[in-house]
Amino acid sequence: MRKYRILSRSLVLILMVVLVxxxxxxxxxxxxxxxxxxxxxxxxxxxDYVFGDNNKPMLFQGDFEGGLWSFRFFALxxxxxxxxxxxTVTALEFNFTMFLSILIPLGLVLLFGRFFCAWICPYSLFAxxxxxxxxxxxxxxxxxxxxxxxxxxxxxxxIISLTLGAIISIPITTLIYPPxxxxxxxxxxxxxxxxxxxxxxxxxxxxxxxIFSPHLFCRRLCPGGALFSLLGKWRIWKIQKIESQCDSCGxxxxxxxxxxxxxxxxxxxxxxxxxxxxxxxxxxxxxxxKNVIRFKV
Amino acid sequence: MYMDTREFIKxxxxxxxxxxxxxxxxxxxxxKLLPKRKAPPxxxxxxxxxxxxxAKCIRCRRCGQVCPNETIKYFDTLDPVMAGTPYFxxxxxxxxxxxxxNNTCPSGALEPISxxxxxxxxxxxxxxxxxxxxxxxxxxxxxCGVCVFACPYTNIAxxxxxxxxxxxxxxCVGCGLCEQACIHYxxxxxxxxxxxxxxxxxxxx
Ligand code: SF4
Ligand code: SF4
Ligand code: SF4
Ligand code: SF4
Numbered sequence: 001m002r003k004y005r006i007l008s009r010s011l012v013l014i015l016m017v018v019l020v021x022x023x024x025x026x027x028x029x030x031x032x033x034x035x036x037x038x039x040x041x042x043x044x045x046x047x048d049y050v051f052g053d054n055n056k057p058m059l060f061q062g063d064f065e066g067g068l069w070s071f072r073f074f075a076l077x078x079x080x081x082x083x084x085x086x087x088t089v090t091a092l093e094f095n096f097t098m099f100l101s102i103l104i105p106l107g108l109v110l111l112f113g114r115f116f117c118a119w120i121c122p123y124s125l126f127a128x129x130x131x132x133x134x135x136x137x138x139x140x141x142x143x144x145x146x147x148x149x150x151x152x153x154x155x156x157x158x159i160i161s162l163t164l165g166a167i168i169s170i171p172i173t174t175l176i177y178p179p180x181x182x183x184x185x186x187x188x189x190x191x192x193x194x195x196x197x198x199x200x201x202x203x204x205x206x207x208x209x210x211i212f213s214p215h216l217f218c219r220r221l222c223p224g225g226a227l228f229s230l231l232g233k234w235r236i237w238k239i240q241k242i243e244s245q246c247d248s249c250g251x252x253x254x255x256x257x258x259x260x261x262x263x264x265x266x267x268x269x270x271x272x273x274x275x276x277x278x279x280x281x282x283x284x285x286x287x288x289x290k291n292v293i294r295f296k297v
Numbered sequence: 298m299y300m301d302t303r304e305f306i307k308x309x310x311x312x313x314x315x316x317x318x319x320x321x322x323x324x325x326x327x328x329k330l331l332p333k334r335k336a337p338p339x340x341x342x343x344x345x346x347x348x349x350x351x352a353k354c355i356r357c358r359r360c361g362q363v364c365p366n367e368t369i370k371y372f373d374t375l376d377p378v379m380a381g382t383p384y385f386x387x388x389x390x391x392x393x394x395x396x397x398x399n400n401t402c403p404s405g406a407l408e409p410i411s412x413x414x415x416x417x418x419x420x421x422x423x424x425x426x427x428x429x430x431x432x433x434x435x436x437x438x439x440x441c442g443v444c445v446f447a448c449p450y451t452n453i454a455x456x457x458x459x460x461x462x463x464x465x466x467x468x469c470v471g472c473g474l475c476e477q478a479c480i481h482y483x484x485x486x487x488x489x490x491x492x493x494x495x496x497x498x499x500x501x502x
Contacts, residue, residue, distance in 0.1 A: 030365060087405075093353070093405075149308075153312045157315060164319075168323055170323045180355075180357075198380075221315065
């Protein structure tokens with residue numbers, strides 16, 4: 001499972017980069033006199049090699065724009081449910097078009113809970129990498145802190161920052177939301193070559209997580225995770241413990257990035273089905289823990 | 298969802314800290330950084346009044362990706378209020394009024410406007426062009442009129458008087474193509490905010 005998750009999130013990250021370049025290429029190909037800019041850039045030349053040679057459009061007709069935070073693919077427009085919540089609460093106005101654009105992601109969240117965190121969000125990829133680095137470092141005998149915040153902090157952060165944001169009319173909640181930061185960071189890095197303040201925050205956060213506490217952000221601050229946990233209460237995709245196969249050894253508990261208690265068979269909606277507990281389980285071959293999709297009765 | 302008082306208070310404090318940092322950052326930006334700007338930025342066509350725009354825009358950068366003229370640029374500073382919002386500089390790249398940005402905007406921070414000229418003339422109001430008669434070539438003995446013909450609405454938004462002296466009418470949408478095209482350095486025609494109108498829209502709400 002872990003392999004597939006790494007593959008899926010890397011794919012998302014690569015796609016985010018590739019599509020910004022694709023958008024840039026499309027734009028340049030549509031401009032008269034921009035051939036020289038395409039020639040000057042190795043990447044755009046490569047795109048020209050793949051997509052070029054057919055009649056270059058005179059009017060820019062983008063097939064794709066945006067990133068993980070919000071994108072359009074032909075006529076299909078999709079946004080992160082958090083973006084809708086934040087924009088609606090901050091502006092105190094319901095926008096129906098935007099509501100339509102979150103319907104598909106919202107449906108997926110209702111069905112699969114926090115799957116977004118484990119399968120799509122590029123930051124969780126880095127967080128897991130950080131955790132591996134931490135493990136390697138601790139083999140050399142370096143002791144680290146394990147710092148933690150109270151359990152309900154994400155929910156409280158979501159509510160408080162939304163309220164304060166509505167009061168001052170600035171969407172402050174999402175200033176620290178990784179999918180948004182990655183979307184704009186990649187765009188800015190490619191278009192202007194500068195690193196954004198958001199990416200600097202992410203880098204420091206990542207280093208901080210390696211030193212102080214693995215997965216701290218996802219577990220204890222992420223507003224998106226909090227929202228998806230709330231919405232994913234009635235999800236159908238869960239991990240289940242088979243009582244008869246489990247030796248109650250508790251090896252799976254420290255593996256859980258969300259500090260849940262897999263060995264007690266407790267999988268609340270904070271669980272993002274990352275399956276790290278399944279990987280850790282010594283009775284893996286007996287399926288003591290397994291992914292199940294089941295409709296609630 | 299059982300939670301005891303201790304945990305409630307702990308979570309509250311822990312979540313207040315990042316919120317407080319972000320709010321004080323915004324406060325700093327409102328009080329110290331925004332007054333330092335000489336003028337508020339020009340937003341893409343269809344943008345709501347500034348305060349509403351800042352609240353609604355989700356900073357997705359889709360408008361800039363769809364803009365065929367590469368008009369739209371983005372703030373990227375440590376300033377948490379402005380960071381990630383779109384703007385354009387008329388002298389660098391004017392807006393060709395294609396109305397792609399506001400039709401793609403997912404959040405409604407840019408209101409969709411249809412592509413026909415009447416709709417554009419009546420709904421787009423980025424600002425208004427103002428001619429500086431002291432330096433404009435046409436007012437100083439050289440027949441020029443470049444701006445008049447750069448305008449997508451020649452004779453509606455701007456027309457050339459005797460010796461092509463530019464006269465801007467109230468129909469001007471503030472796209473900035475005239476400012477971009479002006480052959481005088483520094484530009485003799487420039488787009489300014491129609492501040493009164495923006496204030497009226499804020500009062501209405
Ligand atoms: S109307 Fe067209 S040219 Fe003008 S800012 Fe929007 S996308 Fe760019
Ligand atoms: S498309 Fe709309 S929401 Fe996105 S950055 Fe532009 S103005 Fe903001
Ligand atoms: S006068 Fe200038 S700013 Fe006004 S519509 Fe014409 S080109 Fe645009
Ligand atoms: S282009 Fe500049 S100098 Fe020429 S008429 Fe217009 S404002 Fe005057």
